[in-house]
Amino acid sequence: MGIIKNMQTKLTQLLNIKYPIIQAPMFLVSNVAMVTEAMKGGIAGCIPALNYRTLEELRAAIQELKANKVEGGSFGFNLIVNKSNLKYKGQLEVLCQEGCDFIITSLGSPEETIKQAHKVGIKVFCDVTDLHFAEKVQQLGADAAIAVNNEAGGHRGNLSPKELTNLLSEKLDIPVISAGGVGHKGDIDKMISYGAAGVSVGSPFIASVEAGVTDEYKQACVDYGSEDIIMTQRISRYALYSN
Ligand SMILES: Cc1cc2nc3c(=O)[nH]c(=O)nc-3n(C[C@H](O)[C@H](O)[C@H](O)COP(=O)(O)O)c2cc1C
Numbered sequence: 001m002g003i004i005k006n007m008q009t010k011l012t013q014l015l016n017i018k019y020p021i022i023q024a025p026m027f028l029v030s031n032v033a034m035v036t037e038a039m040k041g042g043i044a045g046c047i048p049a050l051n052y053r054t055l056e057e058l059r060a061a062i063q064e065l066k067a068n069k070v071e072g073g074s075f076g077f078n079l080i081v082n083k084s085n086l087k088y089k090g091q092l093e094v095l096c097q098e099g100c101d102f103i104i105t106s107l108g109s110p111e112e113t114i115k116q117a118h119k120v121g122i123k124v125f126c127d128v129t130d131l132h133f134a135e136k137v138q139q140l141g142a143d144a145a146i147a148v149n150n151e152a153g154g155h156r157g158n159l160s161p162k163e164l165t166n167l168l169s170e171k172l173d174i175p176v177i178s179a180g181g182v183g184h185k186g187d188i189d190k191m192i193s194y195g196a197a198g199v200s201v202g203s204p205f206i207a208s209v210e211a212g213v214t215d216e217y218k219q220a221c222v223d224y225g226s227e228d229i230i231m232t233q234r235i236s237r238y239a240l241y242s243n
Pocket of ligand 1 (some may be wrong): 024025026027029048066072078106148151152153154155171179180181182200202203204234
């Protein structure tokens, strides 16, 4: 990604990390090894709680990350907070019992997560795709909004990185983290210039040594580019943030 020096932002302050980057949560890709390396590199890393089939496996992963934590890095978990996630309540309970630095919520109202997580000092960042939900999560007490733009992998938004980041950083009081389309340092600089306090980066990390996917998948991420990606409404029918 190139070398970033002295880039202190509200995100680096919030998470006590060296660089304003979150290794984004990716279903069936993110794992303890990736997040451990992220922390060693001075950034934050996040894993979807649903990557663990049982709550005991989730608890074991948190304990491993607590043991692996190094100065300048931080770790968190992603919770799907709508009713599609039957394990939501149990996952939230385990996260609050064990502790982690932050939770990223997606696909629903973050109200309960914010309430419980704040009681034990866990920060909560909420995925949003428009101003309406961004204002809602701010009002609920979110510590930052993750602005998921139309270049993001996974469930993407509709606005361009510039439009969404500009809009939210102008209108919100909480920090805005830009998610989508960041591949190198120049992209980070751009997002910061649009008003972001940092970036959340997913796709480029699929090709990392530690990612829990096949070598063929990793190689495909290297061989193909953004023009080869297609948008589908069919695999997951959930719109972002519907209740
Ligand atoms: C393979 C893959 C799986 C993802 N799974 C999740 C997930 O489980 N939960 C979530 O909140 N976001 C998920 N995302 C979205 C990422 O957290 C992040 O917002 C996105 O990757 C940013 O865009 P980028 O891929 O262009 O960096 C996923 C993204 C990818 C590429």
